[in-house]
Structures are given as structure tokens and as C-alpha cells.
Amino acid sequence: MKQSTIDNLRQAVGADIIITEDHILEERRHDYSVISQLDDLQGRGAARPGCVAQPRKTAEVVTIVNFCRENGVPLIPFGLGSGVVSGVIANPEAVLIDMSQMNRIRKMDVHNLLVTFEAGVRGSDAEAALNKQGLILGHYPQSMAVSSVGGWVATRACGQFSTAYGSIEDVVFGLEVVLPSGEVFETCPTPRASSGPDLKELFLGSEGTLGIVTAVTFSVRWKPEKQAYSAFYLADMDRGFELQRHIIQHGWEPPVMRQYDASETKRNFPDHARGADALLIMIHEGPAGKVAAEMKECLEIAIDLGCEEAPVSVVEKWFEDRNHVPTFEEFLTQGIIVDTIEIAATWDKIGGIYRSAVTSLGEVENIANASAHSSHCYRSGINLYFTFAAIPGDSRQMSPVYYDCWRRVMEATIAGGGGIAHHHGIGRVRRPWLTAELGNPGVGLLQALKKTLDPLQMMNPGVLIPGD
Amino acid sequence: MKQSTIDNLRQAVGADIIITEDHILEERRHDYSVISQLDDLQGRGAARPGCVAQPRKTAEVVTIVNFCRENGVPLIPFGLGSGVVSGVIANPEAVLIDMSQMNRIRKMDVHNLLVTFEAGVRGSDAEAALNKQGLILGHYPQSMAVSSVGGWVATRACGQFSTAYGSIEDVVFGLEVVLPSGEVFETCPTPRASSGPDLKELFLGSEGTLGIVTAVTFSVRWKPEKQAYSAFYLADMDRGFELQRHIIQHGWEPPVMRQYDASETKRNFPDHARGADALLIMIHEGPAGKVAAEMKECLEIAIDLGCEEAPVSVVEKWFEDRNHVPTFEEFLTQGIIVDTIEIAATWDKIGGIYRSAVTSLGEVENIANASAHSSHCYRSGINLYFTFAAIPGDSRQMSPVYYDCWRRVMEATIAGGGGIAHHHGIGRVRRPWLTAELGNPGVGLLQALKKTLDPLQMMNPGVLIPGD
CATH class of the missing domain: 3.30.300.330 (GMP Synthetase; Chain A, domain 3)
Structure with missing residues (x-):
């Protein structure tokens, strides 16, 4: 990237927004992907971005998007860098837009249980702010402490309590997105609509290729009255799949249902692993009456299927370690x-x-x-x-x-x-197989979306969309 | 429409698929909209379509779409005609594609609780077929007996039991759609994906403007173990809103929650209306233990808010009449x-x-x-x-x-x-206000989708999208 381009961008958006300090450029070269870390260690690491933009408000994102579009500069969105599929790989011709400074709570509406965070808010900070009001997000990816709410939207994330509370598409009420055109799209604040296709879905999983998420409104919950644990040994994985299938198809929804094969049981729960058994752990949450009814029936289903109870200390151990992100x-x-x-x-x-x-x-x-x-x-x-x-x-x-x-x-x-x-x-690592998933017509739809929203292909090029 | 165009379409897709009989052309001029019926009665009725196509399989839909695109003929999709926002108004230059003959069950998969219907299957037929296996759809619009599963998708429908079971976007597992290009898009049969934006969302609410839904796979449920009723008198509508808000925000989800103002209470439940009171009726469904816990707590919340129980016979009456569609x-x-x-x-x-x-x-x-x-x-x-x-x-x-x-x-x-x-x-009747709902950027997104998927604007022109 020419120095004059950086100077012009500084001029446009403000000098303090555009960073060229060595250590920042170095840290923002890629996300958390194992292969990026390996490439670094083995001397094939990604190049630095031309510069890093750290906007503090939506208007600055608009300015940056407009500048990049008008100057043919690729723009790579970066949340908190916890992605693991090589969705962020910088290059010296690109502006990397680091959303971490858009980290304010815009609105906490306890009456409607709606809370609006700027895109760069850290997951654990969002949850902590809600907890102070007695509220919870219900969306808890393992990366909670190292990922942003905007990143969850861009990657179509899913939290550990999803079985009851749903994935990101179920907990997001509304979005604010800066489009590649520089327009700011805001969803209508209504609980449900039949006013054409749900346009926010375009950006859930768009991985920075169709726009930049600047704010996310969540439909949150009161902290549940009761939380309880249960766990079962399983003769094999198939038995566990049958147990989980019966529980959920009977109308029960323990927020956490995790089933480990024998190898992972030994590794994660060495004190309680039992021979070649697999292990199912569950967390039940909700009103106390519902939790009691759910646990009683889950136990009956498990016994009927020949599964034996395991000590709940395995669940306690998982719960304690649940947000640990290993260093590779x-x-x-x-x-x-x-x-x-x-x-x-x-x-x-x-x-x-x-x-x-x-x-x-x-x-x-x-x-x-x-x-x-x-x-x-x-x-x-x-x-x-x-x-x-x-x-x-x-x-x-x-x-x-x-x-x-x-x-x-x-x-x-x-x-x-x-x-x-x-x-x-999908990022880069899964992209070769996306056509098998979506079919040619599906990939064609994705390419058409890209072409119409980002005709200059400036937004996170090389990611998600085959042929991009 | 020229006779030669009709002849050529017959040649392309099969003579028996293309209907020009008077009474069929007459019946397919519009949907169930009140204003269309009034226009008929007052002599301003819609014109007949040029012809009606009644495909029996997806390949025939492809042929019809390709023919219309190649010949510049507008194509108006028609399910079972229960729409109420003037989404279907025929004209003599258009082919009306009547999906009612695509009415087969493609697959009933009791293990995964997935059932695939062709788009023209009548709602009540779908439910009856499921009931024979002990299953339910969980999606029950009032129009159940006069609407098709494809129509539900095209309009982003919502059923009367939505509070627990969700709207169409929550119960649809997958779609088959013929795109304006003639390609057939099929979603990947997976419970959940983060492989780009969820492309089926493009068609949920597209009102025939972006493609033709030819098959719908639903994630269905076992018939609930228990169903029970409750009802409460409400001092006014605000009290009822507070009661419903407390119930749902406390983690309970009675599938049916309906609140009538005093006027509607008198009209619908004359035997049990009480002064100026509004009325809330609820149906609780699920495992017996969950239903019992839910009813107990809903009663406590209602009493706390100063609401009094109403006789459950009001719920029985609603349940009996629930699929009645009035003749205007x-x-x-x-x-x-x-x-x-x-x-x-x-x-x-x-x-x-x-x-x-x-x-x-x-x-x-x-x-x-x-x-x-x-x-x-x-x-x-x-x-x-x-x-x-x-x-x-x-x-x-x-x-x-x-x-x-x-x-x-x-x-x-x-x-x-x-x-x-x-x-x-949205249809035609709400179109003037869509920009207020979506904003200019939202309408721009919708127009961009239209332009890229249907550049000739042949699919149900005049509906949903402003400026179309």
C-alpha cells in the first residue's frame, strides 16, 4: 500500500483511527487458525496489512468503506481474532478494519429484554454487563472471552447452551451493517416480520464478504431460576446418539448436551472414564418445575435405553473449564x-x-x-x-x-x-468443499449476492465464496 | 397473450399441463384478498391470466420458468389462493403457475422427524398424513385447510401454535426452489450450518418474486403427550400484555396465547364475556410434567398481576372454530x-x-x-x-x-x-409502506436481490418490492 493511500485515508477518517505501528500490524496479520500459527513458526507467515483502521463509531466505518471502495483497496474485517478457519489473512495492499474499539453498550432494555452492543464488544464483557441486571445472553461459544459479538454474527456462531437457547440466528434480534456501498442498513425493531425475506440473514455467516456488522441487538433472557446437572455412561457412541435423539424428540431441551467418545472421555475426564464407555453430560436450566420434570424424564429415557448414571462431578469439571481456549x-x-x-x-x-x-x-x-x-x-x-x-x-x-x-x-x-x-x-480452509455443500445453484446464489452487493470484490476477498 | 405463445408453451411442457378452460382461468384471477373480491362484485375484477400452468413435477416447473424467461412472459405463482394482501393478481399477458397438482408426500422420515412435501400439498392434508404416524407439523395457520405448504414459505407464514413451535422459518428444515434462471436450488440436509448465509432465507417471504418453491422439508414433532387449557379475564389490554410478557420472559411457552380486547371478547365469546374485560386464552402442550409445571406457574403469575381465571370452555370454543375462514x-x-x-x-x-x-x-x-x-x-x-x-x-x-x-x-x-x-x-396492499419498515438501504438490498436473481423482472411483478 502506498504511503499516499495511508495518508489520504488518515485525512478522510482521522489520524488517530489509522494505525501503522509495528506491533499492531504484526498482531493483526491473521486470526487464531492453527495453520496461520504454524505458518508463522515455520517462516511462511502472512504479511502485515497495509494499515489497521480502528473506528470508534459507525460513521467512521462508513468513511473507511467509502474510501476503500473509491480507491480500490481491499478491506478485511477483524473482530477479536478468534476465528479458526483462516477467515482473516492480511496482505500489504489491504486495510484491516479492527472493530475492537467499537465496544460500547448502546442500549439495555430490560422491559423488552433487548440489548444492543457495538460489534467489537467482547463476549464475556457482554455477558458480564447483562449479569449485573440479572440477565443472560444464552449464547456462549467456548471463545466467549476472546471473541466479539460482531464476529459471532459474521461467522454464524453457535454457543455451548444452544440446544435450548438456539444459535446466533435465534438470539439476534437486529443488526446494524455498513454495506459495501457505504449505506447503513438497520433492521426494523419488531419481534417478527413477514415483510419480504429476513434481510439480516444475508449477514449471518457472511464472513465479512457482504458488509461490516457494526452493532448487534440480542433478545436476552432472565437468569434461569434453576440449573442442574446430569451425566450418563454410554456403551458406545450410537447408544448416546439414540439417547440424545429420544430426549430432544420427546420435547425436552437441556441447554447443554455433550457426548464424548471413549478417547475424549479418557482425555477430558480421566478420573471418571469407564473402560470403552462414551459419556453424555447435560445441563438443565429454566424454571425449577420445568427442570425437575426434565431431569426425571431424561433419567427414565436413559434407563430405558440401558445407560447408567455417571457422577455429576464430570459436568462440574466441564463447566469450570468451558471457556478455556487452548494455545496451539x-x-x-x-x-x-x-x-x-x-x-x-x-x-x-x-x-x-x-x-x-x-x-x-x-x-x-x-x-x-x-x-x-x-x-x-x-x-x-x-x-x-x-x-x-x-x-x-x-x-x-x-x-x-x-x-x-x-x-x-x-x-x-x-x-x-x-x-x-x-x-x-468456511473461511479459506473449507472453501474447496463448499460446492459439495450448496450445489452449483447454491454457490451461484452466493456469487450473485457478492456480485450485486460488492461488485468490486473489495470485502474480505478470498474468503467463503468459491471463485471470489 | 398470443395463441402462438400458449401453443409453444404447450409444446414445451406438455398439452395437459397448460389450461385455458374458462372456469379455471376465471378462478385463478386473484387470491382471497377482500379487495379483489370487492372489485369482482363491483365490476372492476382482475383480468384472467393468459393461461394456467399446472405442473406435476419439478422438471415441468423448470420448463415453464425457462419458457417464460426466454419469451419475456410474466410468471405468477399460485399456491391454493388463500393470500389476503393482493399478492396474486393475474393479467392476460401472464402465465399463472398453479402449484396445486404438485401435491405428493416425497418422504416421511420418522427417525429424523423430517417430512418432505411438494409445494402444493394442502396444509390440512400434510397434518393428516403426519397424524397417521403420530406426528404433528406444529405449524397451524388459520388457513390450514385452504393454503399450501409452498404458500406458507412464500409468504413467511406463522401458525396459531407459534409461541412454542415457532414460525415457518423455525419449522422449515429445507427447500427445493426453481430459480428464475431455471436452476434447481436444494438446501443441504443438515440440522444446522455455518456455510455462508442461510440461502433458504432468501425464499421465505419472497412472495414469488425470487423463485418458485417446489418442495418443503419440515422438522416435525411427535404429538405432545399432554394438552391443557387455561384462560384469564384481564382488566384491560395493557394488563394482558403484562401477563403475557411475564409468562414468556419467565421461560414458559404455551404454544397458543391469544388476547382479545373487550369488543372481540364479546363477539367471539358472547356467553363468557365479562363487562369491559379483555380475555387471554392459552393452550399448554408438551410432556405432562412440563405442562403441569407451566400451568401452575402461569396461574401464579396471573394471580400476582390481579387477573382472574376464566372458564376453559372459551378455549374449547376457540379450538373448535380455529380453522374457520370467513367468507367475505x-x-x-x-x-x-x-x-x-x-x-x-x-x-x-x-x-x-x-x-x-x-x-x-x-x-x-x-x-x-x-x-x-x-x-x-x-x-x-x-x-x-x-x-x-x-x-x-x-x-x-x-x-x-x-x-x-x-x-x-x-x-x-x-x-x-x-x-x-x-x-x-406485503403483497400489493402494504407495498407503499415497505420503505418505512426496511429503510432505503433495506429496500435497496431487496431490489438488488431481485435484479440479480430475476434481471428480467418476470417473477410476480408488482408484488412486494417497491419500484418493481
Whole structure:
């Protein structure tokens, strides 16, 4: 990026908004993706952005968007950098727009249970502000402390309590978005509408390619009256899928339902792992009467299916550790390439995908771990979260092994009839398989949206949309 | 439409698919809108379509779409004709594509609770087929017996049991849509995805302007174990809004929550109306333990707010009559112009909109009725369904009075900060106010979608999108 371009942008939006300090440029080169961290360690790291813009208000975002459009400069949105699918990779010709300084609470409306945060508000700060009023978000990604509410929207995130409270599309009431045209789109503040397609859906999962989310209004909840735990040992994963299916299809919705295979049970709950058993943990929340009824019936269903109760201390342990985000560096420096990959499928297909993906990962040379757990349950099916770890003899093979593991899980999922992305998005790492997910007509729709909203392809180019 | 065009279309898709019989052309001139019926009675009725196409499979829809695009012929989708916002008005240059013959069940998957219907399946037939398996749709618009599943998608419908089971966007798992390009878009069969924006949302509420829905997959439910009723007298509408707000914000979700003002209570429940009281009726459904807990707590909340129990026979009466769709002809021939208008707003705004809309309707000359009830409840707010009836001295004034009443409710809603359409769609009657709902950027987004998906503007022109 020419110095004159940076100077002109400074002139347009204000000198203090445009950062060119070394350590900021360095820190904003990519998101949390394992492969970006590996590339750094092995000397193939992403370039710095031309500059970093840190707007503090929507009008400044508009100015930056207009400047980039008028000057043909790529614009890469950045929340708090917790993305894991290489959705943010900077380059020296781009402006990286860092939303972290738009971090105010705009409105807390306790009567309608509606709360508006600027896009850069940290998840844990949002929850803490709500908790002071006795409220909760109900949306708790593991990245809670390192991700922003705008990032949740851009990636179509899903929280750990989703089975009862829903995913981001269920908790978002409204959005403010700066379009590539520089216009500011705000949704109508109504609980539900049939006034054409729901336009906010265009931006849920758009990964910065169709606009920049500047504010998010959530439909929040009162802190539940009661929270209680239960856990069950499962003879195998299929038994657990059946148990979860019966619970949710009978009309119960424990917010947390997580099922670990034997390998993950041993790793996460070593004190309580039992032979080759898998493990289901559940958190029940809501009015006390509902929680009591739910726990009673879940227990009956579990007993009917031949499952045995496990100590609730496993749930307590999970709850304590739930927001821990591992640092990959310690693995990478030891020559261990690791990652997690989430997918989803209907109940009839999930067992097959579990087995074929774990089997395929098991065929990778020097694989040290191939395991999975589920964490989000629906009447129609469930997600799976695969974890792989491999230790190639030659550390130069870590990157090829990484992509090979991803390929294996993507191919097993597609062959098994599942969906390739449950809640981390497409970014760059999944993009080769998006056509298998959406079909040519679906990809064509996405390309048409891009072409009409961002005809200059300036918004986060290279991400999500095939052929972009 | 030239005879040669009809002949060529017959040649392309099959002679038996293209209908030009008088009584079919006559019947398909418009939907169920009051104003269309009035126009008929007063001799201003819509023209017949050039021809009616009745495809029996998706491939035939593709052929028809391709023919219309290649020949510059407008194409008007028609489900079962229960629309009430003038979304279907035929003209002699257009092909009306009548989806009623695409009425098969494609798949009933009891394991995943997923059921796929072709778009023309009648709501009541869909529910009956499910009931045979012990299943329910959970989506019950009043028009159940006279509307199609594809029509529900196109209009963003909402059923009477929505408070627990959600609106159409919550119960639809997947879609098959023929795009204006002739491509067939099918959603990926996964319970949830973060693979870009949810593309099926483009068609939920598109009112035939962006494609033709050919099949709908629903995420269905087992018939609930228990159903129970409760009802409460309310000192006034505001007290009822407070009661509903407390119930839903405390984490309870009776599928049916309907609140009638004093006028509607007298009209609908004459045997049990009590002075100037409003009335709330509720149906509780689900596992027996949950229903019991819910009813106990709802009663406590109601007593705390000073509401008194009403006999559950009012709920029984509503349940019996719930799918009755009134015939407007008897009113119109007596010179009475009537209609209902649904809107929505957050809790803080709904009381003001109720009062200002009813007051404004009351100022219409010779108004005979201006009343409202609510029927869909959310943590953030609620809908209102206004009913007006006026008897202009001069029957030529019925049409102007109709539009005047609509204007009054739309303006009161916009001035009061609500949303102009809860679940009937925009059609033609609400189109003048869509910019107030979506803003210029929102309307621009809608126009951009239209331009990119249907550049020839052949799909249901004149509906939904301003400037179309």
C-alpha cells in the first residue's frame, strides 16, 4: 500500500483511527487458525496489512468503506481474532478494519429484554454487563472471552447452551451493517416480520464478504431460576446418539448436551472414564418445575435405553473449564499438528460419519489422536467435533498433514451425507468443499449476492465464496 | 397473450399441463384478498391470466420458468389462493403457475422427524398424513385447510401454535426452489450450518418474486403427550400484555396465547364475556410434567398481576372454530367492507399502537367495528390483529374506505415504532409502506436481490418490492 493511500485515508477518517505501528500490524496479520500459527513458526507467515483502521463509531466505518471502495483497496474485517478457519489473512495492499474499539453498550432494555452492543464488544464483557441486571445472553461459544459479538454474527456462531437457547440466528434480534456501498442498513425493531425475506440473514455467516456488522441487538433472557446437572455412561457412541435423539424428540431441551467418545472421555475426564464407555453430560436450566420434570424424564429415557448414571462431578469439571481456549503453540513447537473440525448431520447419518472420519484420520501417518464429541443437538440431528493430532517425522510435513486431515473429515462428511460446517464458518480452509455443500445453484446464489452487493470484490476477498 | 405463445408453451411442457378452460382461468384471477373480491362484485375484477400452468413435477416447473424467461412472459405463482394482501393478481399477458397438482408426500422420515412435501400439498392434508404416524407439523395457520405448504414459505407464514413451535422459518428444515434462471436450488440436509448465509432465507417471504418453491422439508414433532387449557379475564389490554410478557420472559411457552380486547371478547365469546374485560386464552402442550409445571406457574403469575381465571370452555370454543375462514361475500354484498391487518411491536410499544390504531379506525365514517386481538407472543414483544368493518353510505366508497383503513393502521404502526407485517406478507396492499419498515438501504438490498436473481423482472411483478 502506498504511503499516499495511508495518508489520504488518515485525512478522510482521522489520524488517530489509522494505525501503522509495528506491533499492531504484526498482531493483526491473521486470526487464531492453527495453520496461520504454524505458518508463522515455520517462516511462511502472512504479511502485515497495509494499515489497521480502528473506528470508534459507525460513521467512521462508513468513511473507511467509502474510501476503500473509491480507491480500490481491499478491506478485511477483524473482530477479536478468534476465528479458526483462516477467515482473516492480511496482505500489504489491504486495510484491516479492527472493530475492537467499537465496544460500547448502546442500549439495555430490560422491559423488552433487548440489548444492543457495538460489534467489537467482547463476549464475556457482554455477558458480564447483562449479569449485573440479572440477565443472560444464552449464547456462549467456548471463545466467549476472546471473541466479539460482531464476529459471532459474521461467522454464524453457535454457543455451548444452544440446544435450548438456539444459535446466533435465534438470539439476534437486529443488526446494524455498513454495506459495501457505504449505506447503513438497520433492521426494523419488531419481534417478527413477514415483510419480504429476513434481510439480516444475508449477514449471518457472511464472513465479512457482504458488509461490516457494526452493532448487534440480542433478545436476552432472565437468569434461569434453576440449573442442574446430569451425566450418563454410554456403551458406545450410537447408544448416546439414540439417547440424545429420544430426549430432544420427546420435547425436552437441556441447554447443554455433550457426548464424548471413549478417547475424549479418557482425555477430558480421566478420573471418571469407564473402560470403552462414551459419556453424555447435560445441563438443565429454566424454571425449577420445568427442570425437575426434565431431569426425571431424561433419567427414565436413559434407563430405558440401558445407560447408567455417571457422577455429576464430570459436568462440574466441564463447566469450570468451558471457556478455556487452548494455545496451539506448545503443540506446534513440539512438532504436533492439531486442530478441531466441526460438522453436522441428521441422526441416521451421524454414526456413519463418526466412524468413517475417525477411521480415515486413523490412517494418517503418525496420527496420535483421532476422536470426537458432539455438542449441539437438534430434533433432526446433531453436530460432531473431531479432534486430530499428528506428529509427522519431518516437521515440514505438518502443513500437508493438516490439510490432509481436513480433507479426510470433509470427504467423510460429504460422502456420509452431512453438512461440512456446523459453527466455525468456511473461511479459506473449507472453501474447496463448499460446492459439495450448496450445489452449483447454491454457490451461484452466493456469487450473485457478492456480485450485486460488492461488485468490486473489495470485502474480505478470498474468503467463503468459491471463485471470489 | 398470443395463441402462438400458449401453443409453444404447450409444446414445451406438455398439452395437459397448460389450461385455458374458462372456469379455471376465471378462478385463478386473484387470491382471497377482500379487495379483489370487492372489485369482482363491483365490476372492476382482475383480468384472467393468459393461461394456467399446472405442473406435476419439478422438471415441468423448470420448463415453464425457462419458457417464460426466454419469451419475456410474466410468471405468477399460485399456491391454493388463500393470500389476503393482493399478492396474486393475474393479467392476460401472464402465465399463472398453479402449484396445486404438485401435491405428493416425497418422504416421511420418522427417525429424523423430517417430512418432505411438494409445494402444493394442502396444509390440512400434510397434518393428516403426519397424524397417521403420530406426528404433528406444529405449524397451524388459520388457513390450514385452504393454503399450501409452498404458500406458507412464500409468504413467511406463522401458525396459531407459534409461541412454542415457532414460525415457518423455525419449522422449515429445507427447500427445493426453481430459480428464475431455471436452476434447481436444494438446501443441504443438515440440522444446522455455518456455510455462508442461510440461502433458504432468501425464499421465505419472497412472495414469488425470487423463485418458485417446489418442495418443503419440515422438522416435525411427535404429538405432545399432554394438552391443557387455561384462560384469564384481564382488566384491560395493557394488563394482558403484562401477563403475557411475564409468562414468556419467565421461560414458559404455551404454544397458543391469544388476547382479545373487550369488543372481540364479546363477539367471539358472547356467553363468557365479562363487562369491559379483555380475555387471554392459552393452550399448554408438551410432556405432562412440563405442562403441569407451566400451568401452575402461569396461574401464579396471573394471580400476582390481579387477573382472574376464566372458564376453559372459551378455549374449547376457540379450538373448535380455529380453522374457520370467513367468507367475505356475505359482508360485501351487504355493503360492509371488512378486513384484518396484522402487525407486531415490542412490548413497550404495543399498547400505544393498539390504542392509536383503534382510535384512528374509529374516526372512519360509518365504522362499525375497530378491534384487535394478539395471537403470537415473543420474549421481545407481540403481534396484533386488527379487525375493521365499515358500512359506507355509498357502496362506491367501499374501496376507498378499505384503503383508508389500511393506511390508518399502517401509519399508526409506523408512528408507534412497530413492524407493518407480522405474517401475511406485503403483497400489493402494504407495498407503499415497505420503505418505512426496511429503510432505503433495506429496500435497496431487496431490489438488488431481485435484479440479480430475476434481471428480467418476470417473477410476480408488482408484488412486494417497491419500484418493481
